[in-house]
Amino acid sequence: MNRMKCLYLIAFAICASVLGFNCAVAGELADEDGSRLWLRGDKYNGAEVLFRGSMTPSIEIALSELRGGWRGGPVRLELKKGGGKESFRIFSDKNGIKITSAGDAGLLYGAYHLLRMQNTGADMSNIDVSEMPAFDLRILNHWDNPDGSIERGYAGHSLWRWDELPGVVAPRYREYARANASVGINGAVLNNVNASPTILTKDNLVKVKAIADELRPYGVKTYISVNFASPMVVGCLPTADPLDKGVGRWWKDKVDEIYGLIPDFGGFLVKANSEGQPGPCDYGRTHAEGANMLAAALARHGGIVMWRAFVYSASDSDRAKQASLEFQPLDGEFAPNVIVQIKNGPIDFQPREPYSPLFTSLEHTPTMVEMQLTQEYLGFSNHLAYLAPLWKEFFDFVPPSSLKGIAGVANTGDDVNWCGHHFGQSNWYAFGRMAWDPGLTSGEVAEEWLKQTFCSDSAFVTPVKGMMLDSREAVVDYMMPLGLHHIFAWGHHYGPEPWCEVPGARHDWLPSYYHRADKQGIGFDRSVTGSNAVSQYPDSLCRLYGDVSTCPEEYLLWFHHVPWGHKMRSGRTLWDELCHRYDHGVSEARRFQCVWDMAEPYVDSRRFRDVQSKLRIQSRDAVWWKDACLQYFATFSGMPISYGIERPV
Numbered sequence: 001m002n003r004m005k006c007l008y009l010i011a012f013a014i015c016a017s018v019l020g021f022n023c024a025v026a027g028e029l030a031d032e033d034g035s036r037l038w039l040r041g042d043k044y045n046g047a048e049v050l051f052r053g054s055m056t057p058s059i060e061i062a063l064s065e066l067r068g069g070w071r072g073g074p075v076r077l078e079l080k081k082g083g084g085k086e087s088f089r090i091f092s093d094k095n096g097i098k099i100t101s102a103g104d105a106g107l108l109y110g111a112y113h114l115l116r117m118q119n120t121g122a123d124m125s126n127i128d129v130s131e132m133p134a135f136d137l138r139i140l141n142h143w144d145n146p147d148g149s150i151e152r153g154y155a156g157h158s159l160w161r162w163d164e165l166p167g168v169v170a171p172r173y174r175e176y177a178r179a180n181a182s183v184g185i186n187g188a189v190l191n192n193v194n195a196s197p198t199i200l201t202k203d204n205l206v207k208v209k210a211i212a213d214e215l216r217p218y219g220v221k222t223y224i225s226v227n228f229a230s231p232m233v234v235g236c237l238p239t240a241d242p243l244d245k246g247v248g249r250w251w252k253d254k255v256d257e258i259y260g261l262i263p264d265f266g267g268f269l270v271k272a273n274s275e276g277q278p279g280p281c282d283y284g285r286t287h288a289e290g291a292n293m294l295a296a297a298l299a300r301h302g303g304i305v306m307w308r309a310f311v312y313s314a315s316d317s318d319r320a321k322q323a324s325l326e327f328q329p330l331d332g333e334f335a336p337n338v339i340v341q342i343k344n345g346p347i348d349f350q351p352r353e354p355y356s357p358l359f360t361s362l363e364h365t366p367t368m369v370e371m372q373l374t375q376e377y378l379g380f381s382n383h384l385a386y387l388a389p390l391w392k393e394f395f396d397f398v399p400p401s402s403l404k405g406i407a408g409v410a411n412t413g414d415d416v417n418w419c420g421h422h423f424g425q426s427n428w429y430a431f432g433r434m435a436w437d438p439g440l441t442s443g444e445v446a447e448e449w450l451k452q453t454f455c456s457d458s459a460f461v462t463p464v465k466g467m468m469l470d471s472r473e474a475v476v477d478y479m480m481p482l483g484l485h486h487i488f489a490w491g492h493h494y495g496p497e498p499w500c501e502v503p504g505a506r507h508d509w510l511p512s513y514y515h516r517a518d519k520q521g522i523g524f525d526r527s528v529t530g531s532n533a534v535s536q537y538p539d540s541l542c543r544l545y546g547d548v549s550t551c552p553e554e555y556l557l558w559f560h561h562v563p564w565g566h567k568m569r570s571g572r573t574l575w576d577e578l579c580h581r582y583d584h585g586v587s588e589a590r591r592f593q594c595v596w597d598m599a600e601p602y603v604d605s606r607r608f609r610d611v612q613s614k615l616r617i618q619s620r621d622a623v624w625w626k627d628a629c630l631q632y633f634a635t636f637s638g639m640p641i642s643y644g645i646e647r648p649v
C-alpha cells in the first residue's frame with residue numbers, strides 16, 4: 001500500500017470513530033462470508049465426552065466435534081456389534097447420553113446428529129433415536145477438470161488444486177469432507193464425467209491419493225470418472241475394445257495400481273458413448289460388455305462401476321426415449337458390481353421433467369439416480385431454487401427402496417461461500433439429508449438448514465422457509481411452465497431463446513425441437529399418436545399421461561401438442577394459462593425480494609446484501625424469460641399477451 005493511501009485510511013478511521021461510525025465498522029468486520037456453511041455451532045470446550053475402545057481417526061473427529069459444540073451433559077460413545085456400520089442409536093440413560101454404532105462412521109454420524117438436534121432446538125429429553133441411511137451410496141459427483149475449471153460450475157474454480165497436489169494439501173479438503181460427513185454424504189467422484197484420460201497417470205493418481213487421505217477420516221470414499229479410451233491414450237494400446245484381452249489386462253493392472261495407493265478406493269464413474277465420449281459401442285460392443293470388463297477389474301478389490309445411462313444421438317427417435325431404447329434390452333446383463341446411474345428425468349435436469357422411465361423398466365439391474373445440485377438449468381448460482389421439492393417429486397414415482405444409491409452433481413467450488421449463492425448451500429445440505437432419509441419433508445430440511453445457517457427465530461424461519469419451498473415452482477413458472485423444456489439460448493443454459501436457429505446444428509440441440517410451437521398449438525406430442533414415448537411408462541401412467549384430458553398439467557406440453565384454445569382446469573385457454581404462469585413466476589420472484597427484505601434484522605449484513613443482490617438478478621431474469629417466451633410464442637398463437645388474467649366466474 002502506498003504512503004498516501006495509508007495516511008488516507010488512517011484519517012478515515014479517525015473521522016469514522018469521531019463521527020460514531022465505529023459500530024458499523026465493527027459490524028462489517030463481524031460479517032459472515034458464508035464459508036462456515038451450516039456448521040457454526042459455538043466453540044464450547046467443556047463438554048464431557050468419553051470413548052473407551054480402540055481409537056480411529058473418525059472417532060477422534062466425533063469426539064472433537066462434540067467437545068467443541070455440545071452444550072449438554074456427559075456423552076459416551078460406544079462401538080457395539082450388530083447393525084450397519086453407518087447406522088447409530090442415540091439415547092439417554094442415567095449417566096447421560098450414549099451414542100452407539102457398529103462402526104466408527106456410525107459414531108461420527110451420531111455425533112453430528114446429536115449436534116444438529118441441539119442446534120435446531122429439538123426436544124432432547126429422554127432422547128432415543130435410531131437412524132440408518134436409506135441408501136448405501138450417497139455420492140457427490142464433481143464435474144471438475146484437471147485445469148481447475150468446472151463443467152457447469154458456478155461457484156469459482158475447482159476445490160482440488162491439482163497443480164499443488166500432492167505437496168500442498170489445502171485445508172479446504174477437510175472442511176469439505178466435514179461438511180459432507182455432517183449430512184451423511186459418503187462418497188465423492190473427484191473429476192468430470194467428461195473425463196480426461198490423464199486422471200489415470202501415475203502422477204495424478206498420487207494426487208488423488210492425497211485427497212482420498214483427507215476425505216477418509218470423515219467416512220467419504222473417493223471415486224474417479226474414467227475415460228473409456230484410457231488404455232489407448234495413457235497405455236498406448238492400439239484399441240480400447242472391452243473384449244480385447246490386452247485391454248482387460250491393462251485395466252486390471254491400473255486398478256491394482258490404484259488400490260495399492262488407495263486401499264478403500266470406491267470405483268469408477270463412466271460416461272461412455274454419450275455426447276462424443278468413447279465407449280464400447282465404438283467396437284460394436286454393448287454398454288453391458290463395456291461396464292462388465294471394468295467391473296471385473298474392480299470386483300477383486302470390492303470396487304464398483306457406476307455406468308451412466310445418459311445417452312442420446314442425433315437420430316430421428318425422440319431424445320426422451322433413447323436411454324430406455326438402448327438400456328432396457330440390456331436388463332439383467334450387467335455384472336453385480338455395476339450400477340446404472342440414471343438422471344432423474346429422461347432429458348437433462350430440466351426445471352421439471354417426469355421421471356425417467358428406465359427406473360421402472362430396468363427390473364434386473366441395480367440402478368442409482370443422478371440429481372443435479374449445480375443449477376445448470378435453474379439460473380446458475382444467481383437464482384434461488386431450493387431443490388428438495390424436485391427430488392421429493394421424483395421419489396413420489398421411484399421408491400427409494402428400488403435404488404442402490406443417489407448421486408448429486410455438486411454445486412461446490414472455491415468461492416468463499418462454497419456455492420456462489422448462499423442458498424445454494426441448502427441444496428448441498430438437503431442432498432445429504434435426503435440421501436440419508438428421503439422420508440424427511442422438504443420443509444423439515446429447509447428449517448434445519450436455516451436454523452443452523454442463519455438463525456432460529458421463527459419470525460425469520462417461517463417466511464424464509466416458505467420462500468424456499470416455493471422457489472423451484474417459481475423457476476418452473478417463469479422459465480418453462482406446463483411441461484415446456486429445453487428452450488434455452490444456444491451456447492449456454494441460462495437465458496431463453498425459444499426462437500434459436502443455428503444453420504447445420506443438430507435438431508435436438510435446438511429449442512424448436514422441444515417446444516414445437518406452430519399456429520395450431522405448442523408442445524411435444526409423445527402420446528401414442530406422436531413419438532409414443534409415453535408407452536415406456538407403466539400402463540397406468542401411460543394411460544394417464546397419454547390422454548390430454550387426464551395428463552397432469554405440469555406435464556401437459558411434455559407429452560402433448562396442445563391447441564392454443566384448449567380449456568385448462570382453471571377455465572383459461574392454454575394461451576391465457578401460459579401467460580398467467582409466466583406472470584405468476586415473475587410475481588413470485590418479486591415476492592421473494594420482499595420476504596428477504598423483511599429478514600434483514602436476523603441476518604448479518606454481508607450475507608443479507610449478497611442474497612438481496614442475487615434476488616434482484618433473479619427478478620430481472622424472470623421478466624426476461626417471461627417477455628422473451630411470451631412474445632415469441634405470441635407470434636404463433638396470434639393472441640394478445642394477457643397478464644394476470646383471473647379465473648373466469
Ligand code: GCU
Nearest residue numbers: 151152193194271310348376
Ligand atoms: C449435460 C451438460 C453437460 C454434461 C452432460 C452429462 O448435457 O450440459 O455439460 O456433460 O449433461 O451429464 O454428461
